[in-house]
Amino acid sequence: MxxxxxxxxxxxxxxxxxxxxxxxxxxxxxxxxxxxxxxxxxxxxxxxxxxxxxxxxxxxxxxxxxxxxxEGELKEQVQKNISEQISLGTYQGLRRSRKPNPLPVHGQRTRSNSRTAKGHERRTVANKKKAPTPK
Incomplete structure (x- = not known):
């Protein structure tokens, strides 16, 4: 080997x-x-x-x-660049620093996709009527 x-x-x-x-x-x-x-x-x-x-x-x-x-040297360099973007307050840094779920950084759409980034979807049901009570 x-x-x-x-x-x-x-x-x-x-x-x-x-x-x-x-x-x-x-x-x-x-x-x-x-x-x-x-x-x-x-x-x-x-x-x-x-x-x-x-x-x-x-x-x-x-x-x-x-x-x-x-390997480790490159991963460390990439992590340093990301933390620098966050500290400078760039657009990418703001999207990365959004807690608890950061948003996509590279221009992907978020209206219908990026469930992983957005987290669990919570929808409320509007105007839901109760069933009429019998007399």
């Missing part, structure tokens, strides 16, 4: 797919994705299986991955 950035990579997957298991590397393999950039810099075929990598290649990949913020 190959270990990079404190993460066990599955040996039966391609290198670029296995790198996406590390938090901070996306699932996409576009021209700007970190996994593609690292593999092209090191001249490693992205379609090779993790079990077929040489120890030297694994070492090179792990050195490159250390240069990119991943």
């Amino acid at each position: 190959v270990r990079i950035a404190n993460k066990e990579l599955p040996e039966n997957k391609n290198v670029w797919v296995a790198l996406s298991h590390i938090h901070g590397f996306g699932k996409k393999f576009g021209p700007t994705s970190p996994s593609r950039r690292i593999l092209t810099e090191l001249n490693i075929n992205p379609l090779v299986k993790v079990r077929d990598l040489t120890p030297e290649q694994v070492n090179q990949i792990s050195q490159k991955v250390k240069e990119i913020p991943t």
Whole structure:
């Protein structure tokens, strides 16, 4: 089992797919994705299986991955950005800080969706008449 950035990579997957298991590397393999950039810099075929990598290649990949913020460091950075938005009072920060249930931040509609964010729906029944009493 190959270990990079404190993460066990599955040996039966391609290198670029296995790198996406590390938090901070996306699932996409576009021209700007970190996994593609690292593999092209090191001249490693992205379609090779993790079990077929040489120890030297694994070492090179792990050195490159250390240069990119991943896992806990990245999560900490994102949390810091969110708390900064809240303290500055930006629109996104206000929607995130709404207690007990924050609202969606990225422009999603809230009239019919976002039940998770809004919480339990409470409706009252208006003009509900009692059944007439028999005489």
